[in-house]
Amino acid sequence: MSGSNFRQIFTLSDDELTRVSRNLAVAFSQDPLAHALLGEWPSDRSDLAVDFFKAHISAGLSDGAVYAVGEDIPALLVAFGPGKEMNDQSPEWKDVISRIPGVNRHWQLNEFKVKYENFIEQAYGKDCQHDSWYIILLGVEISNQKRGLGSMLLREMQHVAEQDQVSLCWQTTTAPEFYEALGFKAVGEVGYLSRSETITQRAYISRPSP
Template sequence: MLTLREATIADSPRIGVIGRDSFGPTLSRVLFPAHLHHRALTDSATEEVEWRAARNIRRMKDGKKTFVVVDRLEDGSEHIVGYAQWETPDSLPATTDRKTPDETEVDVLPPSLDQDALKEAFKLMEEVTERILGKEGHSQMWYLMILGVDPGQKRRGIGKMLVKHGLEQAAREKRDAFLIATPEGKYLYSLLGFEQMGEEILLGHVPHYAMLWKRPREEGEVLN
């Protein structure tokens, strides 16, 4: 039985595993390239899990809304099978002159991580976001930072549960939503009402897509 709940710090190791396994065929190949595997203090797969787990903890402490879907097993235990993390207007710095810290500077980066590739990916996403949404970017929206589903648990509606939950909360706050999708996620987001904005983006030769969801407007409300 699948249920959705808020994540806890204790969920972070499992979130790290799902993040690594979800993005292994795409962005992980760029961020943890084979030619840097020899630098790992343990091994690159373990370092990626630990990096993703630590980043999740830091983001949660920064107020990023994080949810997990768990599979309730027959013995009463639970197994996390997917997660979503959102940046919302209330999780951003209180004043406009305080810029959100650069994640490449505040996180401990493992030796097998290509730091230049990571910085380039963040820079490109920021540029694309500003080009599409303007200088405010997604600061007034719900921004889906990351969605990960256990590859062995696909086709169970896990990703859909997580995204719909976030969109329902965004709608209650009268907010739109924004994300940058991988090729694997684009179809799901399209089904849930996101529309591609602009041309595809290449992050380390992997195509990504900026996508915008506009909440249902009330009668007489102007649709911007």
């Protein structure tokens, strides 16, 4: 792999997992989709938000892949390879879901999830994301943003997917120009109507070289 700082994380201590998850909760403090899913704005003071990110990272460690750059993991990415997916029936994830306010939980499970799955199939084509590498979480702690760490993670993930000769899929609510500059192609856009706002999410794909 081309980046000397880029590495796969195979294990994290409880303290490391908590620290990284708290940093991610702060980094996502203004993310509208996280707000709609959780029923509150993420912060390092929210046990629910911290455990939400813990569940994503734990899923990557268990069934997918977790990558990081920089000292002390200031930037982290969770992805799943071809044929793999996040287990939303894990104890960690079920615990998080059970603590989300009822109205937000209903929205997440009965509106967002259904619309998201339809969106993914329309944007990429049937089974494309399942047969590709796809990112479920990318975050950079506040104090290390705008230093190129997110770009480095994405470029290295493109390299991982390229080695496997598959595409890399990613959906986000932010910075479309940023992803396009890295060679991702926008293939779809969807709007989710939550209780408080309309959230726009875009689907991107980076395809392997012919």
